[in-house]
Amino acid sequence: MAQNATTPQRKLPGSLETNRTLSQWLAINNDGTVTMRPGKIEIGQGILTALTQIVAEELDVNLERIRLVAADTVQSPNEGITSGSRSIEESGIAFRYAAAEARELLLARAGVRLGVSIEQLSVNDGTVTSRGGSSVTYWDITDESLLQREATAETAPKSHTLHKIVGGNTPRADIPRKVSGAPSYVQDLDPPGLLHGRVSRPPSLTAQLASVDLDAVRALPGVVAVVRDGRFLGVVAEREEQAIRAQRRLAREAKWNVPADLPEFDPRYLLKQEAKTEVISEKNDATVPTAGRTLESEYSRQFLAHASLAPSCALARFDAGKFTVWTHSQGIFPLRAEMAPALGVAAENIVIYHAEGAGCYGHNGADDVALDAALLARAVPRRPVRVQWMREEEFAWEPFSSAMVVKTRATLADDGRIASWNFDIWSHGHSSRPGRGPGSNLLAAWHLEKPLVRAQTANPGLPGGGSHRNGIPIYDFPNQRVTNHLIPDPPIRASALRGLGSQCNVFAIESFMDELAHAANADPIEFRLRHLKDARARAVIEKVALMANWKSNTKTDGTRGRGIGFARYKNAAAYVAVIAEVVLAEEIHVPKLWCAFDVGQAINADGVTNQMEGGIIQAVSFTLKEQVKYDRERVTQQSWDDYPILSFTEAPEVEITLINRPELPPVGAGEGTQGPVSAAIGNALFNAAGVRLRDLPFTRERLVAAMM
Amino acid sequence: MAISITVNGRLHTVMAEDETPLLYVLRNEASCKGVRYGCGVGQCGSCTVIIDGKAVQSCDVPVSVAAGKSITTIEGIGSIEHPHPLQRAFVDEQSAQCGYCASGIIMSAKALLDANPNTGEADIRTALSKNLCRCGTHQRILRAIRRAAQEMRS
Numbered sequence: 001m002a003q004n005a006t007t008p009q010r011k012l013p014g015s016l017e018t019n020r021t022l023s024q025w026l027a028i029n030n031d032g033t034v035t036m037r038p039g040k041i042e043i044g045q046g047i048l049t050a051l052t053q054i055v056a057e058e059l060d061v062n063l064e065r066i067r068l069v070a071a072d073t074v075q076s077p078n079e080g081i082t083s084g085s086r087s088i089e090e091s092g093i094a095f096r097y098a099a100a101e102a103r104e105l106l107l108a109r110a111g112v113r114l115g116v117s118i119e120q121l122s123v124n125d126g127t128v129t130s131r132g133g134s135s136v137t138y139w140d141i142t143d144e145s146l147l148q149r150e151a152t153a154e155t156a157p158k159s160h161t162l163h164k165i166v167g168g169n170t171p172r173a174d175i176p177r178k179v180s181g182a183p184s185y186v187q188d189l190d191p192p193g194l195l196h197g198r199v200s201r202p203p204s205l206t207a208q209l210a211s212v213d214l215d216a217v218r219a220l221p222g223v224v225a226v227v228r229d230g231r232f233l234g235v236v237a238e239r240e241e242q243a244i245r246a247q248r249r250l251a252r253e254a255k256w257n258v259p260a261d262l263p264e265f266d267p268r269y270l271l272k273q274e275a276k277t278e279v280i281s282e283k284n285d286a287t288v289p290t291a292g293r294t295l296e297s298e299y300s301r302q303f304l305a306h307a308s309l310a311p312s313c314a315l316a317r318f319d320a321g322k323f324t325v326w327t328h329s330q331g332i333f334p335l336r337a338e339m340a341p342a343l344g345v346a347a348e349n350i351v352i353y354h355a356e357g358a359g360c361y362g363h364n365g366a367d368d369v370a371l372d373a374a375l376l377a378r379a380v381p382r383r384p385v386r387v388q389w390m391r392e393e394e395f396a397w398e399p400f401s402s403a404m405v406v407k408t409r410a411t412l413a414d415d416g417r418i419a420s421w422n423f424d425i426w427s428h429g430h431s432s433r434p435g436r437g438p439g440s441n442l443l444a445a446w447h448l449e450k451p452l453v454r455a456q457t458a459n460p461g462l463p464g465g466g467s468h469r470n471g472i473p474i475y476d477f478p479n480q481r482v483t484n485h486l487i488p489d490p491p492i493r494a495s496a497l498r499g500l501g502s503q504c505n506v507f508a509i510e511s512f513m514d515e516l517a518h519a520a521n522a523d524p525i526e527f528r529l530r531h532l533k534d535a536r537a538r539a540v541i542e543k544v545a546l547m548a549n550w551k552s553n554t555k556t557d558g559t560r561g562r563g564i565g566f567a568r569y570k571n572a573a574a575y576v577a578v579i580a581e582v583v584l585a586e587e588i589h590v591p592k593l594w595c596a597f598d599v600g601q602a603i604n605a606d607g608v609t610n611q612m613e614g615g616i617i618q619a620v621s622f623t624l625k626e627q628v629k630y631d632r633e634r635v636t637q638q639s640w641d642d643y644p645i646l647s648f649t650e651a652p653e654v655e656i657t658l659i660n661r662p663e664l665p666p667v668g669a670g671e672g673t674q675g676p677v678s679a680a681i682g683n684a685l686f687n688a689a690g691v692r693l694r695d696l697p698f699t700r701e702r703l704v705a706a707m708m
Numbered sequence: 709m710a711i712s713i714t715v716n717g718r719l720h721t722v723m724a725e726d727e728t729p730l731l732y733v734l735r736n737e738a739s740c741k742g743v744r745y746g747c748g749v750g751q752c753g754s755c756t757v758i759i760d761g762k763a764v765q766s767c768d769v770p771v772s773v774a775a776g777k778s779i780t781t782i783e784g785i786g787s788i789e790h791p792h793p794l795q796r797a798f799v800d801e802q803s804a805q806c807g808y809c810a811s812g813i814i815m816s817a818k819a820l821l822d823a824n825p826n827t828g829e830a831d832i833r834t835a836l837s838k839n840l841c842r843c844g845t846h847q848r849i850l851r852a853i854r855r856a857a858q859e860m861r862s
Contacts, residue, residue, distance in 0.1 A: 044806025044843055171802060178807030179798040179814065180791065181742020181782030188741035240736055241728045309746050309754060309842045310808045359806035359843045391747040606802055610848065614805050617844030640751040640840065648836035651846030 012153050014093030015039060019077030022147035025098040026055070028106065032126070032139045034061055037069045039079025040091040041330060042174065044359040045670050046607040047087045049172045053603055054092055057165040058099035058157055060123035061138070071354040073336050081331035081433060083362070083496060084464060085573055085668025088603060092666060100155040102147055109141040160601060160662040167662055169606035174356075186328045186355035187313045187388060194315075195224055196240040197376035197387040198247035200233040201397055202447065203258050204634040205454075205492065207231075210255040217250045225379040226250070230449035234376045236385055244390070260632040262491045267300040267403035267695075270426040275485035280468050285478035290420045292413040295519055299408070299508040301696035302627035303400040305643055306497055310358035312365030312398070313388040316373035318381050323350045327370040328357025334435030335367050342371055342445035342452060343378070350374075361618070362497040363433050364398045365389055368443040375444055392638040397443060400628050401497030402428035402457070402467065402490060406508035416520045418531060420479035423509070427467035428490040429457030430500040443493075456488035457495065464570045470502035470675060473509050474568050475531040492628070492635055498615070499569075499674035503622065504696070506567040506675020507682065511694065514563065514683040523552035524564055524683065534568070536598050536661075540577040541566055543596035543657060548579040556688050559584045563683025569672030574599045575659075576672040578616065580680035582688055587700045590620050590681055595656045595673070600664035611670045613654050619677035621646035624698050711775050715740065716784030726772035731755045733771045734781060742782035742811040746840070753839030756812035757781045763819035765838065782811035785818060794818055797856035798849075805843035813839045817853045825861045829854070 012020060019025070019039070027035040036055055042048045048068055056063045069076070079091055103123070110128040111118045113136050120131045126138040160167070178184045202209070214226045217235060222242030227234040233250055237243035263269035315326040323343065329335045332352040340347040352370075360366060373387040389397070409422040432441045432455055439455030440446065446454045459466025468484040517527035525545050532538055541564070544550075548562065566577040575598040583589045593616055602608050625644050629637040637643045678696060686692050691706040712721045713730075715738045722737040729748070734740040734757065743766055746754030750768030757766045758780040766774075786792030791799065794814045804810050813836060820827055820835040827835075832853050841849065 044804070044808075046805075171799070172804070175802060175804045175807065176788045176791070176795075176799050178804055179795045179810045180786065180788045181740070181811045182788065183741040185744075185808065187744065190736075190739070190741070239724075239732070241724070241732045307842060309752060309806075309840060310744065311746070357806075358808035361842075388745060391749070391752075610802055610805060610845070613847060614844035617846055618842070621844070639749055640747060645840060645842065646844075646846075648839060648841075648846055648850070649833045651833075651844075651850070654847055 012151055013097050014090045015077060015079045016094040016097055016151050016153060020150050022098050022102060022149055022151050024077045025095060026102055026147055028102060028138050028142040028146060030139050030142060032065060034059060034066050035069060036066055036095070037076050038091050039071055039077040040082045040087040041071055041354050042356050043082065043330070045611055046172050046604065049170055050088060050603040050607060051091060051095055052173070053165045053170050054095050055099045057163055058096055059103050061126045063165065063170060065126065071332055073332055073352045078333045081334060083330055084460070085569065085671045088666045089668060092603065096157045097153045098151055100157045101151060101153070104155045105146055106138050106141065110136050113141055163662065166603050167601070167605065167660070170604055172607065184356060185310065186315070186326055186357055187310060189315055189326055189355060189386070191384045193383045195236050195238060195380055195383050195385045196243035197234055197236045197373060197385045198243045198390070199372050199387065199444070200247050200250040200254060201393060202231050203256050206261055207256045207258045210257050212254040216253055217246050220246045220249060227376055227379050229375065230451060231447035232375065232444050234372065236376050236380050258633045262630055262632050265630065267302055267405050270403060270405050270487055273487040275426065275487050277483060277485050279481060279483050280462060281472040281480060281482040283478065283480045288419055288478035289413065290411050290479060292411045292419055293519060294409060294411050295515060296409045297512055297515060297694060299406045299504065299511060299694045301404050301504045301507070303403045303492065303494070304497055304622060304626050305395065305400055305628050306361045306364040306398055307643060307645060308358050308360050308364050308394070311389040311391055311394040312369040313357070313386070314370040314373040315384050315386045316370070316377040317384040318374070318377040321345065321349060323374050323377065325350060325352045325370050325374060326355045327352060327366060328355060329366045329370060330360070330363065331434060334433065335370060338367070338434035338440060338442055339371055339374060342440060342442055342448070343374055362401070363431070363495040365394055367434050368397070371442045371444045395637045395639070395643060396635045397493065399432055399493040399495035402430060402494040404467065404501060404504040406504060408508055408512045410512065410516055412516055412519055416522060418477050418516060421473065421477040423471060423482045424485065425467055425471050425483070425501065425505060426485045426487065427501055428487050428494045429459045430466035430496055431460060432457045432493070432495040457490055458488065459486060463572060465501065467501040469500045469570060470505045470567055472571060474534060474537065474571055476533055477531065492630060499671040502567065502569065502671070503674040503678060506565065507678040507696065510565040510567070510676065510679030511682050514686060515692065525550060526552065528566060536575050537566070537568060539659060540575045540596040540598055543659060544577040544579050544594050547596060547655060547657060548594040550579065558689055561684045561688025563680045563685070563687050565676035565679030565683065567672065567675050569668065573668040574672035576676050578673065578676040578680045580677065580684045582681060582684040584688055588624055588685060588698050588703055589650070590624070590652045592653045592655070593677065593680070595654065596659060597672070598659040598661060599667050599669045601662045601666040602658055602660045603666055605658055605660060608669050609656055609658055612673055613656055615670060615673035616654050616677050617646065617651060619674045620652055620681065622674065623678040623681050623696060627697050711771055713771065713774050713779060714777070715779045716781060724771050727770045729767050730769045730771045730774045731767040734766055740781040740783050744808060744811060750838070753812040753816060754809055756815040756839065758815055758819050761819065761822065763816045782815055792818070793859045794853065794856040797852040797859070801848050801852040801855060803845060803848040803852040805845050809839060809841045813841070813849055821857050821860055825857055827857060
């Protein structure tokens with residue numbers, strides 16, 4: 001809507017702020033259905049089910065009436081990127097207000113139709129009934145004009161005490177389809193005339209192409225097109241296996257010069273890099289003496305991979321100068337804006353449809369493969385091209401989560417309290433998503449004959465933060481200084497993975513708290529509570545201690561131990577406390593974890609619990625096993641043998657309790673477990689054997705070295 | 709060359725080179741999209757199917773080896789309307805996050821339970837040693853398989 005520069009727009013809640021027309025979100029249809037158009041996307045976190053519950057609740061209609069439209073750049077609201085556990089706070093709140101307002105507009109029409117005031121109306125599954133007994137349905141009185149108006153957010157959503165659908169355990173609508181094997185993912189799209197594309201990548205970011213014989217590839221069976229644009233090499237074939245064979249041949253034919261320009265295989269290379277240094281928190285209380293014992297420690301982790309089970313995939317079609325793209329990108333609008341300069345067209349000439357992908361846990365190859373598919377589709381006009389990265393391609397080229405180093409120093413006063421706290425973080429940025437330029441964040445764009453400049457990594461700003469996410473402790477320390485050292489240019493690709501820097505920062509904070517508790521001869525849980533006023537924080541810690549039957553100063557037999565880890569994600573979202581049990585044999589086993597968590601109002605209790613359980617088990621995998629392998633030239637990992645993850649024979653039991661607070665706003669959940677779990681395992685290991693591992697992952701080699 | 713394979717009881721004759729992985733034939737010729745690509749080298753189990761009663765990774769089996777044998781995919785054991793007990797248990801226990809691993813895991817579990825419905829926790833975990841789940845749904849998946857085993861016994 002046109003805005004007069006002199007009248008400021010009212011501030012609307014969540015994503016309504018940037019998508020202000022009600023009809024962008026909802027349609028009430030004459031056929032007895034409700035259409036929802038979320039701009040957020042499903043990646044296995046159950047968001048679409050939760051959003052459906054919110055709309056059904058506010059509109060007073062049954063869940064079965066709701067139809068979800070997959071996001072696209074034609075008519076969906078632009079909700080940016082589905083990330084950072086922000087979907088309930090952004091999309092959920094937008095739908096809550098939009099649906100409440102739609103209900104009020106419908107009641108106004110019903111009141112006119114029935115000749116009664118709104119106060120006399122009640123609604124049950126879309127049927128509006130007056131006190132006198134006359135009734136009319138939403139479906140009778142709706143039309144297109146109903147929601148073609150700017151949202152006001154002046155209709156108050158329902159009180160939580162009236163909720164019947166929100167807060168319940170609505171089953172996920174997509175699971176029956178997915179477990180039946182029905183086509184469900186972008187990988188499964190199979191339009192008529194489909195061709196298959198594959199790309200042959202350079203060996204490293206800086207490798208240069210010396211020579212390539214394309215004729216040998218063109219002659220292979222089924223090959224329809226061979227594309228070379230600078231260092232971008234790709235094939236299109238009739239059949240998928242033919243495309244793969246042609247890709248392998250192309251890889252053999254391409255000769256590369258590969259500089260040995262990667263750092264040593266130790267995150268401490270970060271300490272030698274030029275960094276942008278910023279003090280992000282400083283507290284000085286002169287009344288508290290800083291005399292006492294000083295402890296120092298250093299923690300690190302290697303690069304981590306998203307390692308989605310499904311290598312990234314996209315389809316594209318090129319016709320008369322326009323591209324149509326099907327993608328599992330987490331942000332279709334930013335992707336479109338980033339694809340346009342790489343393809344040399346205006347953004348209006350690209351239409352993007354979202355299709356579900358597998359779990360991605362952050363920014364993986366989803367965006368990159370969309371550009372790959374478009375570049376190959378341009379060579380075969382009017383035929384759709386499907387590109388699925390090969391496993392080795394995903395392991396080599398997805399943007400990893402940055403390696404990190406944290407140095408800590410604290411003074412423990414004679415009264416057993418922490419008098420001062422110093423915390424220094426070294427890391428690359430934790431985002432290089434499309435839209436985070438200057439420069440391009442799409443892989444193939446860097447390899448073209450006319451390349452776009454590779455964007456450096458950046459951090460989302462505080463308070464959420466990136467490498468500094470959860471770097472500021474929520475404990476009450478009278479004196480503290482937290483410093484972030486950002487190295488924007490990573491030697492291998494880096495971007496956002498579940499939790500961003502919080503995993504390493506919380507690992508460091510919570511491990512160091514354990515070291516300080518030990519130095520103070522205090523129980524680790526009591527020591528934390530000593531420094532913690534926040535009642536909700538205390539509640540999850542006390543709850544998990546109860547669940548695990550935590551006992552102070554338990555002596556162990558040297559092979560079995562327990563430890564705790566705690567954080568409030570982003571210092572503003574989910575509270576998560578975890579106790580891990582470890583058993584030491586040749587390796588570290590984690591047979592069981594307990595978790596208590598608080599996300600404010602749970603929209604779907606089982607859904608959020610499922611997500612937390614998953615985060616916990618994935619974090620066990622991060623902690624015990626995961627590190628991206630590289631040598632001086634290139635990323636060397638190609639298969640699950642090179643990048644092992646937790647298996648079914650190793651998976652722990654998780655006992656989990658949701659502390660539901662329906663009276664409080666719902667906050668982001670899905671990423672809050674990563675740091676607490678890593679710390680809990682490290683602390684349990686110390687409890688078991690008196691050894692402290694400060695470098696992730698906790699491999700067998702590191703355990704053996706520490707025990708010597 | 710022409711190769712004949714039997715998928716979920718139906719005979720398909722396909723044009724493919726002998727060494728073409730069965731996975732691509734199942735997905736692209738037999739329209740079994742529930743058989744999923746994950747690694748191509750038999751490590752992740754996303755493409756697991758049952759051939760003559762045994763769970764195998766279809767990305768690691770040349771189509772010529774499968775010729776003349778009976779191949780069962782996730783589509784062949786049940787549907788949304790008429791789910792197999794394992795599929796129903798996955799829904800009842802909400803044993804999926806992204807669900808990409810589910811069809812391969814269900815096929816591994818089916819091969820196990822068909823051979824021995826009285827199987828225990830350790831056997832179930834061992835039977836899934838070639839299946840990966842990245843979302844961390846392991847606990848719910850194991851619960852669903854135990855539930856289905858119980859139903860299949862009774």
